[in-house]
Amino acid sequence: MSLVVYLAAAVLALSAAVLFRRPNTAVGKPSGLRNALTVSTCVAIALGAVVFLCSAPMTLAAVNDLTGVPNFGAPLTYGLLSAYSCSLLILLINWRGGPRERVRRLVLRCIAVYGPLIVAIVVLFALADARVERLNDLDTYYANTPGMREMIVLYLLGHTAAIVAMTVVCVRWGREVTGLLRAGLWLIFVGALLDLVGFQLTKYTAVVARWTGHDLDFLSTRVAPPMAALAALTCSAGFVLPRLLPAAVGHWRGLRDYRRLDPLWLRVGFVSTAPKPPSAWWQSPAERLHCREVAIHDALLALAPYFDDRVRERALSAALAEGRSAHQARVAAEAAMLAAAARRAAAHEEPLRTPSTGRLHATEVSGAGGLVELAQALGGSDAAGTMREGTVKAF
Missing domain, CATH: 1.20.1070 (Rhopdopsin 7-helix transmembrane proteins)
Incomplete structure (x- = not known):
C-alpha cells in the first residue's frame, strides 16, 4: 500500500x-x-x-x-x-x-x-x-x-x-x-x-x-x-x-514551425548577421522559433540585392502552367528566386544592378506562417536538389 x-x-x-x-x-x-x-x-x-x-x-x-x-x-x-x-x-x-x-x-x-x-x-x-x-x-x-x-x-x-x-x-x-x-x-x-x-x-x-x-x-x-x-x-x-x-500546444506548434523552417534556414542562414542565441538547450520552442525568425528575416534583407525578377517571373509562369493557385504560384516563384539569390551570394558574385523591388509574401505577414510556406516551397522545389553552398548548421 x-x-x-x-x-x-x-x-x-x-x-x-x-x-x-x-x-x-x-x-x-x-x-x-x-x-x-x-x-x-x-x-x-x-x-x-x-x-x-x-x-x-x-x-x-x-x-x-x-x-x-x-x-x-x-x-x-x-x-x-x-x-x-x-x-x-x-x-x-x-x-x-x-x-x-x-x-x-x-x-x-x-x-x-x-x-x-x-x-x-x-x-x-x-x-x-x-x-x-x-x-x-x-x-x-x-x-x-x-x-x-x-x-x-x-x-x-x-x-x-x-x-x-x-x-x-x-x-x-x-x-x-x-x-x-x-x-x-x-x-x-x-x-x-x-x-x-x-x-x-x-x-x-x-x-x-x-x-x-x-x-x-x-x-x-x-x-x-x-x-x-x-x-x-x-x-x-x-x-x-x-x-x-x-x-x-503552443510549445508543440513552436517546435513544429521551428523544424519546418529548416529548408529555408539551411539555404540562407550563412548570410545572416543576427546574433546567435547564447544557448539552445534551455530555451523554449517559442524562444528558439523567434530567434530563427529574426535570423531568417535578417538573411532575407542581406539577399535582397540578389533578387532577380526574371527568375521569379519564369518560375511564376511555370507554376501557373502546372495548375497551381495564384498564391501557391507566388510562393513557389519567390522560393526559386531566393534559391538563385543564395547561390549568387554564396559564390561571392556582385549584386544585381537592378534587383527586384517587390516584397516577399513571407515579409508581408506576421508570425512564422509566411516563412514556413516559403521554407516548404523551397524544400520541395528543384532548388532543394542543387548545391548547398550556403548551408549552415541550424541553431
Whole structure:
C-alpha cells in the first residue's frame, strides 16, 4: 500500500513543480489573480502530495519512531488532509475569481473554519488513549475509543464538506463555461465523486460497522487508499489541464514551425548577421522559433540585392502552367528566386544592378506562417536538389 500512495505523492509533486515552472499560463486573468491562482493551485497539489506521503504506513512508522509517540502520524496526516481540503476550496475561490475583496473574504472564511478544525484534531488526539500503534487500520481500530472516535469523525466531516462544496461549484460553474475550463471542471467533478464514493463512503461504512459490532475493515484499509489516490490525481488533472495544455500546444506548434523552417534556414542562414542565441538547450520552442525568425528575416534583407525578377517571373509562369493557385504560384516563384539569390551570394558574385523591388509574401505577414510556406516551397522545389553552398548548421 505504501507504494501506491508514494506513487500518487510523486505524481502530484511533479504536477505542482511543472505548474510552478510555468506561472503565467492562466489566460484571461489579471496578473494579481493569475499569481494567486498559480500559488493556490501549487499549494493544493503540493499539500495533496504531502498528505499521501504522510499517510503511507512506512512514513507513519518513521514519524512515530522519530517522535516517540504512538500514532503521532495520525493527527499529522489528518491535520494535513484538513489543510488540503481547505486549499481545494481556496483554489476554487481564486479560480472563479471576482472582486478582490470578495475573494479575500471567502478565503478568510475557509481558513477560519478549517484552522480550528485542525486544532481540534490535535487536541482530541492528545486527550485520547491511543497507545497501540496502528499503521493500516487506525480509523477502525479506534472507532469506539473516546477522543479518537471524535477525531476520526471530525476529519472525515471536514473533508466531506470540502468535497461536497467543490462538487456543487463544479456542476454550477460547468454550465456557464466551455472549452478546456469546462473539461477541467468535469475532471474535478469526477475526482470528487471518486473521493466521495471510493474514499469517504468506504471510510464511513467501515467506522459505522465497528460502532454496530461488525467488521468491514477491508473497506478502510484496502479500498479507500487507492480510491483516494485516484480521486486526487483526477482532481489535480482537472486543475492543471486548463492551465498547462494551452502552453503545451503552443510549445508543440513552436517546435513544429521551428523544424519546418529548416529548408529555408539551411539555404540562407550563412548570410545572416543576427546574433546567435547564447544557448539552445534551455530555451523554449517559442524562444528558439523567434530567434530563427529574426535570423531568417535578417538573411532575407542581406539577399535582397540578389533578387532577380526574371527568375521569379519564369518560375511564376511555370507554376501557373502546372495548375497551381495564384498564391501557391507566388510562393513557389519567390522560393526559386531566393534559391538563385543564395547561390549568387554564396559564390561571392556582385549584386544585381537592378534587383527586384517587390516584397516577399513571407515579409508581408506576421508570425512564422509566411516563412514556413516559403521554407516548404523551397524544400520541395528543384532548388532543394542543387548545391548547398550556403548551408549552415541550424541553431
